[in-house]
Amino acid sequence: MEETKYVTSPLSSHDFPGTPHSVHILLEGYSRDVGDDRFQSDGSVTLIRGPLTVLVDTAGPWSREFILHSLQSRGVSPDDVTNVICTHGHSDHVGNLNLFPKAEILVSHDLWRDGFYVSNNLSKGDPYLLPGGEGLKVVQTPGHTGSDITLIVPGTTLGTVAVAGDVFEREDDEDTWRELSENPEIQEKSRRTLLDLADVIVPGHGPPFRVIRTEQKPRCT
Template identity: 55%
Template sequence: MSSSVRTEALGATEIPGHPYSLFVLKEGYVNTDAEGNTRADGTITLIKGPQIILVDTGGPWDREFLLQHLVRHSLQPTDVTYVVCTHGHSDHVGNLNLFPTATILVSYDICKGDCYLSHDFRSGHPFQIDSWVEVFPTPGHTGSDTSVQVRGSTLGTVVVAGDLFERERDDGSWQELSENPTLQEENRQKVLRLADVVIPGHGAPFRVIRST
């Protein structure tokens, strides 16, 4: 992390804003059990505004949890207009079949039903949902990770970053899970320059504080 940037825990799972507010429905985690196995689940984030956007869907074991939390927001799966899966690992894409009417982005693929839309993420071009929300490429953890930028929150710009960041203060641990650590570090620094709040893939949201 750059010496001109520090982070601190946000201490909240809701970030109000206009026209979009963000809600961390499930805080992801990763740990090692007594037998040395990794136990992990991805963060699930709901973005509510002119569009209803779900970022990452957790694992298949999260199905009922996800449905219950949508109901708490007075939503049914058919109300979700976009589902963004930041990458294709099973703890991030496990409930895509709940959202057959949504436009679905998984890594660099975009589809509406069986129609796949052309978009050149590999050249660095973001996908604009509207003037407030965009999906942009942040590869490294895998070769085709994306993150979601949301402008206009009360805390500034929020980036839902998937596993670009495992959690706050993850230095020394994310590298061993990365397909391309050099590229991932470049994109981590890009997000730290851009974001006021980061929602990581396996931990709590955190603030980004830049020195002036």
């Protein structure tokens, strides 16, 4: 039986056009050690435009003005955003939810729409298909926390994009992700799921990267 090998390569672009969806990284997440057991961090913020206008993660409250300016530079107001998806509940990913009171909001497994919390089956492993999203879906990818989610975006010029939050801290993150994980064994499975699904991954704290899959025959011993 052939085994799948994954090779990744960095992408310099923050914009991936496509039909029906285009992906635009407004804020490239980062994490840096500043000494004395302290570090600075902010999560990636990604805009998806198409039938819906979707924002994935809202960074920390310290990035409020940057997000507003980035949206404005693309002709998008907070009221234009139809859906906000937060991959998990850490402060550097949910810090500006209050900017989007008219949007449908999904934080991990909690779905809020038109003033009400709405039941869904994400916690049971079923994907959430965004109403009117023409293929946009949210899948469960736990491990970093117990309820991480990822938005899967089909139809860009580079193929399917996974906006993954901290399932991947960054490309080549083998030196860090396990120590930040609540459950490394489960997160390993989530990472493999996304490597199987996606052509591009937008990680939580670094630039986007491509995923190239190759089939290799196992060695005979």
